[in-house]
Amino acid sequence: MEKYKKLKSEVEKQSKKLEKQKEAIGTEASERSLKKKLERQEEKLKTNNRDLSMVKMKSMFAIGFAFTALLSMFNSIFDGRVVARLPFVPISWLQSISHRNLLGEDYTDCSFIFLYILCTMSIRQNIQKILGFAPSRAANKQGSGFFSTPTPVGK
């Protein structure tokens, strides 16, 4: 737990520092030494991110297992039952989720899986944020930058 907290705060600090440095460098003429410094910072951040992921791995497995078990239990309880009525008709590709295993052509009938997914998106996200387990914005920005070319920051 202590290691997780330490790594998380390191990642957040480094992400914020990196973001500030990128903004500062973006407005000046590019110098090789500055770029090298930036690259070294990014490498350090990547390593810390990787370590953080390793620490999170165990709990992620446990959560995944628990939610899979919960999902299959709910599936057997609510299979074929209409759990709610939608005040709108979902678009065609959503109907395969919202009308899953339900009889009839009334697409305002809602199956449990659709409501479950919506609840996961809203309630789980908010609880993570309340309890402080959501990754910080700076860490998110750096994370997405590793998979796509970073856009220039500033005016």
Added chain:
Amino acid sequence: MSNVKRKSGEKISSDLSKMATLAKAFTAASDWPDKDEFLDVIYWFRQIIGLVIGIAWGIVPIKGLLGIVLFFAVNMAVIYVYFSIFQKVDEEDYGGISEILKEGLMTSFATFLVAWIIVYSALYAD
């Protein structure tokens, strides 16, 4: 013993900082040195708006695509009025107007849908 004192001290200071943030959120043209703090205010404000709109649309009831379009319109309008007119924040500090308008939008949409569906089903489903 010192651990317990340290933790209760930390809890008190965290509660105080939350109350300070809340007071700033309701005060016009507050100063926001910490950008993340302001974006958090926008995020939670959005969740509350989503919940309130979902409950309201479920009670009226408002149905169909109109409900969804109205949700986005009201949500964006309220947030825009809040940050540009009430708080008078410079959007360039946050990376542009879209960054502020995007903050917490999808989670707020999910919250709105859950509230809308549950209230509508409770009141109008047979």
